[in-house]
Amino acid sequence: MIDSNYIPTMAECTREGKVPDVLFWVGCAGSFDARAQKISRAFATLLQHAGVSFAILGNEEMCSGDPARRAGNEFLFQMLALQNIQTLNGYGITKIVTACPHCFNTLKNEYPDLGGRYQVMHHTQLLRQLIAEGRIKINTNQNERVTYHDSCYLGRTNGIYEVPREIIQELGVQLKEMTRSKQIGLCCGAGGAQMFKEDEPGKKRINTERVEEVIKTGAGSVVANCPFCMTMLTDGLKEREKQDEIKVYDISELVLNNMIK
Numbered sequence: 001m002i003d004s005n006y007i008p009t010m011a012e013c014t015r016e017g018k019v020p021d022v023l024f025w026v027g028c029a030g031s032f033d034a035r036a037q038k039i040s041r042a043f044a045t046l047l048q049h050a051g052v053s054f055a056i057l058g059n060e061e062m063c064s065g066d067p068a069r070r071a072g073n074e075f076l077f078q079m080l081a082l083q084n085i086q087t088l089n090g091y092g093i094t095k096i097v098t099a100c101p102h103c104f105n106t107l108k109n110e111y112p113d114l115g116g117r118y119q120v121m122h123h124t125q126l127l128r129q130l131i132a133e134g135r136i137k138i139n140t141n142q143n144e145r146v147t148y149h150d151s152c153y154l155g156r157t158n159g160i161y162e163v164p165r166e167i168i169q170e171l172g173v174q175l176k177e178m179t180r181s182k183q184i185g186l187c188c189g190a191g192g193a194q195m196f197k198e199d200e201p202g203k204k205r206i207n208t209e210r211v212e213e214v215i216k217t218g219a220g221s222v223v224a225n226c227p228f229c230m231t232m233l234t235d236g237l238k239e240r241e242k243q244d245e246i247k248v249y250d251i252s253e254l255v256l257n258n259m260i261k
Contacts, residue, residue, distance in 0.1 A: 010056070024056050049259065064084065101226045145176055148177070149224045178214065233248045
């Protein structure tokens with residue numbers, strides 16, 4: 001029975017003598033932001049449908065420390081990272097999947113310097129694998145037109161451009177690329193801890209500029225892979241009063257909406 005409202009914690013698995021195949025690192029946005037929580041549930045539902053054995057840390061999961069490091073607070077970053085590493089290593093975790101590119105980059109590329117070495121996947125990578133293995137089967141819809149926004153931490157930082165697009169192609173929708181995409185994609189405006197600071201006066205908001213490019217594609221929805229990008233794109237569409245015409249989806253939601261159950 002699929003129930004994305006209940007996901008076992010590592011503590012529960014340990015008490016029951018179970019060893020899940022992968023840890024789902026939910027992240028701060030996926031845990032506390034109402035919109036990102038829907039993404040967490042969608043991804044969890046897909047994992048359950050595919051028969052993937054997974055667990056979460058629950059209350060033992062701290063912030064990855066990415067915003068602290070980007071804002072220049074190295075002490076706070078290392079404090080959070082070391083606490084997380086102690087927890088992860090204590091459970092003997094080797095494989096992690098997360099729907100947040102910021103957490104993905106930090107866990108994959110920055111934790112090894114502090115003793116945390118894991119096989120880290122972004123959720124698009126695992127979804128692509130599950131679709132290829134036939135564990136997730138999807139309907140195709142040639143009538144839908146979408147555009148795709150490359151998040152900086154998945155794209156330019158880690159060079160992952162094709163995997164999300166391959167999933168979109170599997171869905172059979174019409175992909176309309178924006179003028180700036182892949183290696184020359186435009187940031188949503190939230191990276192580098194900009195998500196948590198006020199706009200600089202007199203400057204055009206980056207997410208406004210990005211949304212203008214979304215509108216020009218004529219797409220009915222924009223697909224993202226990052227909770228930060230989701231927020232910025234949604235706000236930009238509201239500013240342009242296009243939120244009813246153009247929907248913002250995480251790629252996991254698009255897969256779930258088209259999954260053969």
